[in-house]
Amino acid sequence: MPGAGQVRAIRDRMRSVENTAKVTKAMELVAASKMRRAQDRALAARPYAEQMRAVLLRLASSTDTSGGDDSHPLLEQRPVSHFAFIHITANRGLAGGLNSNMNRAGAALALEHQPDVDRVSVISVGRKGRDFFRRAGFPQLAEFTDLGDYPTVSDTLPISRIVVNDYIAGEIDQVYIGFQRFVNTAIQRPTVRQILPIQPPEDDEEMGEDVAAGGSVDFIFEPSPAGLLETLLPRYVEMQVYGAILEAMASEQSARMVAMRAATDAAEEMVAGLTLTYNKARQELITSELLDIVGGTAAVER
Amino acid sequence: MPLNVSIVTAEREVSTRDDVQRLIVPTTEGQITLLPGHAALMASLDIGEMVAVAGGDRDPMVVHGGFIQILRDQVTVLADAAESIDEIDEARAEAARERAAERVEGRYTLEEALDMARARRALLRAQARIRIYRKYRGM
Numbered sequence: 001m002p003g004a005g006q007v008r009a010i011r012d013r014m015r016s017v018e019n020t021a022k023v024t025k026a027m028e029l030v031a032a033s034k035m036r037r038a039q040d041r042a043l044a045a046r047p048y049a050e051q052m053r054a055v056l057l058r059l060a061s062s063t064d065t066s067g068g069d070d071s072h073p074l075l076e077q078r079p080v081s082h083f084a085f086i087h088i089t090a091n092r093g094l095a096g097g098l099n100s101n102m103n104r105a106g107a108a109l110a111l112e113h114q115p116d117v118d119r120v121s122v123i124s125v126g127r128k129g130r131d132f133f134r135r136a137g138f139p140q141l142a143e144f145t146d147l148g149d150y151p152t153v154s155d156t157l158p159i160s161r162i163v164v165n166d167y168i169a170g171e172i173d174q175v176y177i178g179f180q181r182f183v184n185t186a187i188q189r190p191t192v193r194q195i196l197p198i199q200p201p202e203d204d205e206e207m208g209e210d211v212a213a214g215g216s217v218d219f220i221f222e223p224s225p226a227g228l229l230e231t232l233l234p235r236y237v238e239m240q241v242y243g244a245i246l247e248a249m250a251s252e253q254s255a256r257m258v259a260m261r262a263a264t265d266a267a268e269e270m271v272a273g274l275t276l277t278y279n280k281a282r283q284e285l286i287t288s289e290l291l292d293i294v295g296g297t298a299a300v301e302r
Numbered sequence: 303m304p305l306n307v308s309i310v311t312a313e314r315e316v317s318t319r320d321d322v323q324r325l326i327v328p329t330t331e332g333q334i335t336l337l338p339g340h341a342a343l344m345a346s347l348d349i350g351e352m353v354a355v356a357g358g359d360r361d362p363m364v365v366h367g368g369f370i371q372i373l374r375d376q377v378t379v380l381a382d383a384a385e386s387i388d389e390i391d392e393a394r395a396e397a398a399r400e401r402a403a404e405r406v407e408g409r410y411t412l413e414e415a416l417d418m419a420r421a422r423r424a425l426l427r428a429q430a431r432i433r434i435y436r437k438y439r440g441m
Contacts, residue, residue, distance in 0.1 A: 041313075048310045051378050053342065153312045222331045222345035231346055232369065235382075239312060270414060285371060 007285055010278045014271055021267035026261035027094065034149055037184070041150060042182050042243075042250040049243050051112035053201045056236055059225055060200035068241065072226075073168050073199050074233045081118045084141060084166070085109060085176040085192070089129030090242060090252040091145055096259035098180055098188060098252060099128040105190035106178050110138060121172070125159065125245065143168070150251065153242050160241040164234055167196045179244040180251035186258060188251035195240050198233055303338050305372075307354060309363070309379040316363075316384045324355040325377060327370055336372055344371045347381065349426045350439050351434045362387055366427050383427075390435045399428035 085104045089099050106129060110120050124130035125144045133140060142162050147155055165171045175196035180188040221228055305325055325336040328350030336343075347368045355360040368381040378380040402425035 044314045045312060047315050048312050048380060050381055051310060051371075054372060055378075055380065058344065130402075217342045219373075220341055220343045222329055222343065226368070228344060228346055242312060 004285060007278065007281045009128050010274060014274045014278060017267050017270050017274065019266050021271065024260045024263040024267060028264055031257035031260060033076060033248070035257050037150065038246070038250040038253045039182065039185075042246040043107075044254045045243050048156040049239055050240055052232075052236060056232060057201045058219065059221075059229055059232065061196055072229050072233050074164065074196060074237065076198075077197050078173055080113075080116065080173040081117070082121065082172045083117045083174050083176075084121045084123060084163065084172045085178055086123045086125060086163065086195075086244075087129045087133065088177070088240065088248040089124070089126035089132075090248075090256075091127045092256075093128065095252055095256040096258060096262075098255040098259075099126075101181055102178065102190050103129060103132040105192060106133070106301050107136065109176060109178060109192050110136075117173075123159065123162065128246075141172075147245065149253075151242075151245055151249070156242045156245050157238060159245075160234075160238040163196060163241075164237055172196075177241065177244050179248040180255075182247045182254065184249040185254045188255055193240070193244075195237055198236060250280070303375055304356070305336065305375050305377050307377040307379070309365075309381060311381050311383055312370075313330050315387075319354070319356070320354045321360075322354045323357070324353075326353040326355070327379070328352065328353075328365065329354050329370065338375050338376060340372050342373045342417055344369065346370075347379070349423070349430050351381070351430070351437075352384075360373075362434060364390065364427075364431050364440050366430070367423075372401070385431070387435060387438050390431050392439075393431065395428050395431040395435065399425065399432060402428050 001069060004162050053106055085106070087102070089102050106122070110122070110133075119139070119140045121139045122129075122133045123141045123143070124133060125147065127145045130140065130145060132142045142159075163172070163175045167175060174194065176192050177195050178190065178192040181191040183189055304320060305322040306318075306320040307322045307325055309316040314399040323338070326422045327334055327336065327345075329345040330348045331345065333350075334345070347365055347370055349366050350364070352365045354363075364385050364387075365379065365381045366383040368379065369385075370380070371378045402421055405421040407423050
């Protein structure tokens, strides 16, 4: 027999879950509007990145990028004693498995390289990854936790500048970047790539026939292939960092929207279940009170 | 056959048009004019004025460095930044020019000296913006 207190407890629980649903619904809507803009920005950056890859491919095929003495320092392969990677995560949680998946991928990368090198360092972008690697006890070369929701190229320049300068100075010998690649609203993939030394892109199918067709053409280079490389290579690194961060931002908002939608749905389902239990309990309470009254009256009449 | 010109920056696709008869671009080696049938070329861009001429119309833009590539009448401009005249806010550009000029001319410490190259480029950009704006919007 449910008592009045039990009925009230169910009602309080319903209220509480309803409030949670309101909060998650609001977060879902905020994420949805940020997501649209973040996705647009990530997609808008792709044509430039593709063209740049094409230009670099063409330049690389007409200059010596094998790592010889006269090649650019950013192409120079050397024995790795200090391995560093840029680890991009969100500042906030409540985005499903987004951050923990990224942290797991980052940890796997660190552990994979650790046995072969003297030092592994992290450059963390985003609080979640920073805290993770801090707890794991990895040295951090730098941390960036205030990029905002829509970073511009100049916001991300300090990140690429650190790795480029340290690489040229010989402080670090190899740099990777890890981020959640945006596939679509439902799918984000933890992705790790080497950014230094620069590996000239392979001549692959992805580039389209326009680029492939240009492969055999004799180009005029002004000022010279080496001169162009000199300006292009640092920018190529900057672009990869910028592109990765935009992808990560689009992934973050998408993952958060999906996670919050799932939370709202779950909360609403729970409210529906509780409503059923509540009504049943209330009905039983009324019935038992009625029985008491009826029983009482019968006793008096007798 | 006119030129097909697409201008992209890291942040957006600025414009794409396929009716350009002449394209005047500032390269680091000097100003060049691209006509249909131009040999395949890859060049680095300077800060300055880029003009697309189509059917007697001149469409001027300010480009802030980058790369240009022409291959079979297909021109790709990979600009660090590019703005059409309408996008330039003269007052803002003027303010930026003054700030940059101060930094370039002002006294600076060693650490600030490392930023000089950047300040100088900012000054060049602001000057180009103003110069080209005034050329087309009168002053």
